[in-house]
Amino acid sequence: ETLDKGLEKSKTSFLGKLGKAVAGKSKVDDEVLDNLEEVLVTSDVGVDTTLKIIERIEERVSRDKYLGTEELNTILREEIAGLLSETNVGEESEFVVPTDKKPYVIMVVGVNGVGKTTTIGKLAHQFKSQGLKVVLGAADTFRAAAIDQLQVWADRVDVPIIKQQMGSDPASVAFDTLNSAVAEGADVVLVDTAGRLHNKVNLMNELSKVKRVMQKVVPDAPHDVLLVLDGSTGQNAFEQAKQFTKATEVSSLAVTKLDGTAKGGVVIGISDQFQIPVRYIGVGEGIDDLQVFNKYEFVDSFFK
Ligand code: GDP
Numbered sequence: 001e002t003l004d005k006g007l008e009k010s011k012t013s014f015l016g017k018l019g020k021a022v023a024g025k026s027k028v029d030d031e032v033l034d035n036l037e038e039v040l041v042t043s044d045v046g047v048d049t050t051l052k053i054i055e056r057i058e059e060r061v062s063r064d065k066y067l068g069t070e071e072l073n074t075i076l077r078e079e080i081a082g083l084l085s086e087t088n089v090g091e092e093s094e095f096v097v098p099t100d101k102k103p104y105v106i107m108v109v110g111v112n113g114v115g116k117t118t119t120i121g122k123l124a125h126q127f128k129s130q131g132l133k134v135v136l137g138a139a140d141t142f143r144a145a146a147i148d149q150l151q152v153w154a155d156r157v158d159v160p161i162i163k164q165q166m167g168s169d170p171a172s173v174a175f176d177t178l179n180s181a182v183a184e185g186a187d188v189v190l191v192d193t194a195g196r197l198h199n200k201v202n203l204m205n206e207l208s209k210v211k212r213v214m215q216k217v218v219p220d221a222p223h224d225v226l227l228v229l230d231g232s233t234g235q236n237a238f239e240q241a242k243q244f245t246k247a248t249e250v251s252s253l254a255v256t257k258l259d260g261t262a263k264g265g266v267v268i269g270i271s272d273q274f275q276i277p278v279r280y281i282g283v284g285e286g287i288d289d290l291q292v293f294n295k296y297e298f299v300d301s302f303f304k
Contacts, residue, residue, distance in 0.1 A: 014043050014265070014302050018076075022069040028061050032069060036076075044234040046269030053079055077303050083272050084295040095279060095292050097132060097188055098223075103181040105189045105214060105221035107174075109207065109244055110228035112195040115256035115282055117146065119228050120190045121153030122282070122290035127188045128157060135184065137177030137191040138163035139170040139210060146195055156287065160184070170194070170206060171213040178217035191222070197243055204247040211248070224251050226279065231255040231266050238266075241274050250274075256282030259289070267298065 021035035022028075033054055040050040056079045061067045067075070097104045106123075110116040124134045136154050140146040144166040154161035162177040174191050181189045191214070194206055214221040227250045229237040237255070244250055253271070258264050258281050271278050278293045 014039070017042070018073070022072060025069050028057070028067040028069060028072055032072070033058065033061075036072070040265060043265030044269065045265035046238060046273060049083065049269040049272040052272070053083070056082075073303055077299055080268055080302075081295055081299045083268060084278075084299070086272070086275070097127065097130075101220070101223050103135070103178070103186045103189045103218065104223050105178065105181075105191065105218055106224045106226055107191050107193055107207075107210065107214070107222035108226045108228060109193050109248065109250070110195070111197050111240055112143065112146065114228050114230040114233075114240075116140070116192060116195065116228040117149040117153060118285065119226075119254050119256060119280065119282060119290060120150065120192055121157060122287055123280070124153065124157045124159050124190060125287050126290065128159060132187040133185065134159045135177060135181040135186045135189050136161040137174055137189060139173040139177070140192045140195040141166055141168050141170050141173060142195055146192070150192055171209045174210045175213045175217060178214055178221065182217060197240065200243060200247055203243065207248040225249060226252050226254055227276075228254045228256060229266075229270065230257050231264065231281070232257045232260050234266055238270060238273070241270055241276075245274055245276070250276055252277055252279040254278075254280040254282065254290075255293075259283040264298075264302070267293075 017039040021039050022032055025032050037050055037054050040053060041047060057075060060075060108116060108120055120136065124136060127134045136150060136159060138147045138150045138161060141164065147163050147166060151161055162173065162180050164173050170193055177189060177191055193210055194203060197203060211222060225248055227241065227244050229240055231237065253276050255267050255278055267278055281291050281293050283289050283291060
């Protein structure tokens, strides 16, 4: 229900545009496909993924000879769910932290302003509600505000946070965090890192160093590298995904602010282009406004 509410903008807008794309047409022809292409691109699905979807629909049109516009919804839905299936975990309704990895270490990356801190706070809340012991690490040390904000969330959720002065070495904070987590017998550690995209080499060096140092405490850490992207920023989100996947091995995505955009299509494009599963979506500023991504619900919210 919240998902429907949160994605209302994407939904109405996508369906509305789709309606226009097929208006007055009884079958899927070149003009409908051109219009559809525009709908997908303007919904931030991204050019490459849009072309892939159009190609698949063209194949079906030529195979079935006649394809009515009323079937287009169904087929689009199938194709989009299919694309998401190729990368996505997205079928569970809850992410379960593996019990054989203790502490389970999630390194969270992303530029400032995308909702990284908020996502960490919401995740900490979810894990804590599942009865897990959570520790936060404030290794995004470049801005005092980043550390302060994480502290606010740590207080709100009531979980311990390990931090140092602004400007201190992120790797050192990560090291302290993991040591403390091990000592406390924590189940999950969320380490906030790198909030700026200065240049690729720096970013890569900083993240590798954080990883290396973490591994001195927990040899197979991090178990997950979660990249947070702002879903309302379209091309910027793609660009950030490109930079971060070059700098480190990103294993899952959280796409935020999908409540505030008519462009939820970015989820489809990014998941397809980078072949990384979208694990969470943010649909509001509140503590409960983070959802485990479910591809069927997501696709349906576009087409219902
Ligand atoms: P950070 O700099 O990446 O750590 O970003 P913050 O977590 O501080 O978030 C930046 C702003 O985005 C804050 O005002 C958050 O409340 C807001 N925000 C984060 N996630 C969401 C979301 O899913 N939906 C909405 N509407 N706002 C969000």
